[in-house]
Amino acid sequence: QITLNESGPPVVKPTETLTLTCSFSGFSLTTGGMGVAWIRQPPGKALEWLALIYWNDEKYYNSFLKNRLRVTKGTSDNQVVLTVTNVDPLDTATYFCAHSPKYPSSPPLEFDFWGQGTLVAVSS
Amino acid sequence: QSVLTQPPSASGTPGQRVTISCSGSNSNLGNNFVYWYQQFPGTAPKLLLSTNNQRPSGVPDRFSGSKSATSAFLAISGLRSEDEADYYCASWDDSLSGWVFGGGTKLTVL
Numbered sequence: 001q002i003t004l005n006e007s008g009p010p011v012v013k014p015t016e017t018l019t020l021t022c023s024f025s026g027f028s029l030t031t032g033g034m035g036v037a038w039i040r041q042p043p044g045k046a047l048e049w050l051a052l053i054y055w056n057d058e059k060y061y062n063s064f065l066k067n068r069l070r071v072t073k074g075t076s077d078n079q080v081v082l083t084v085t086n087v088d089p090l091d092t093a094t095y096f097c098a099h100s101p102k103y104p105s106s107p108p109l110e111f112d113f114w115g116q117g118t119l120v121a122v123s124s
Numbered sequence: 125q126s127v128l129t130q131p132p133s134a135s136g137t138p139g140q141r142v143t144i145s146c147s148g149s150n151s152n153l154g155n156n157f158v159y160w161y162q163q164f165p166g167t168a169p170k171l172l173l174s175t176n177n178q179r180p181s182g183v184p185d186r187f188s189g190s191k192s193a194t195s196a197f198l199a200i201s202g203l204r205s206e207d208e209a210d211y212y213c214a215s216w217d218d219s220l221s222g223w224v225f226g227g228g229t230k231l232t233v234l
Contacts, residue, residue: 037223039169046126047161047169047212049223063220096168107216108223109175110159114168 002026004036004097004115011121018084018120021074022097026113028077029055035100036080037111038071040093048093053080054102087122094119127152127224128213135232136203144229146196146213152224156216158196160189163210163228172211173198200231208233 008020020038027034035054041047051071052060061069070083084091095118098111129147136142146158161169171180177189186207188199196215200207213226 046228047163047214047225049214049225052223060222062222107156109157110171111161111169111214112171112174112180114170117168 002099002113004099004113006095006097006115006118008095008118008120010119011123012087013124014088014122015086018087018091018122020082020084020095020097020118020120022080022082022115023074024078024080024097024099024115027099029053029073029080030077031055033101033103035102035108037098037100038080038082039096039098039111040091041096041117042090042093045093050095051082052100052108060108089122092120092122126227127217127220128215128226130211130213130226130229132227133230133232135234136200137234138203138205140203141199141201142203142231143200144198144211144213144231146198146226148194148196148215148224150194151219152194152215152217153191153196154194155218158189158191159214160187160198161212161214163212169212203233205233207231 004024037052038050053071068085097115099113101109157175160173162172163169173189186202211229217224
């Protein structure tokens with residue numbers, strides 16, 4: 001049973017750095033084929049993919065936000081951390097992490113398990 | 125402005141068949157799988173249809189998908205009130221080297 005849980009501050013000030021943690025169980029990022037993605041959703045708006053990290057430390061970023069995003073494995077095998085620098089009120093959103101597998105010779109595959117999301121407001 | 129284009133809304137009456145479209149380009153739908161997600165208000169999205177239109181465990185066979193060139197379609201037959209939700213399509217984009225989503229379609233069951 002795969003489960004994921006996002007954690008982070010509910011409010012951050014403009015220009016600050018937002019740090020979010022995805023804690024998961026049911027799989028390990030030391031296992032081949034495993035990956036974790038970050039997706040966000042501003043209130044009342046559509047889903048937006050942000051970043052993706054795989055077991056082999058392969059990383060992908062949203063090209064429009066790439067300069068402000070960083071995804072890393074956490075200090076334990078069951079955590080992934082996303083940082084968003086220089087936040088703006090437009091970064092106000094619910095941030096989700098999701099399990100995303102990838103197998104040899106395959107393109108990235110679906111987001112098959114999702115966390116419940118954490119709402120972050122950017123406000124002074 | 126989303127890379128994949130979906131109609132903002134769709135509707136139908138109970139028992140009807142409804143289709144939601146998703147339009148993209150060669151770099152995404154034209155060369156990669158399409159995935160569909162269902163989202164109820166205040167909850168996380170749920171994978172509805174996977175590669176080759178596979179339904180994850182627990183998804184009713186009333187939900188089906190198809191893809192032709194740079195367009196994809198989600199069909200819901202025997203529409204039920206509990207199908208009222210937002211539906212998103214997604215695909216990997218080779219040019220962007222990243223995932224792209226549609227803008228979402230809000231389905232209303234009249």
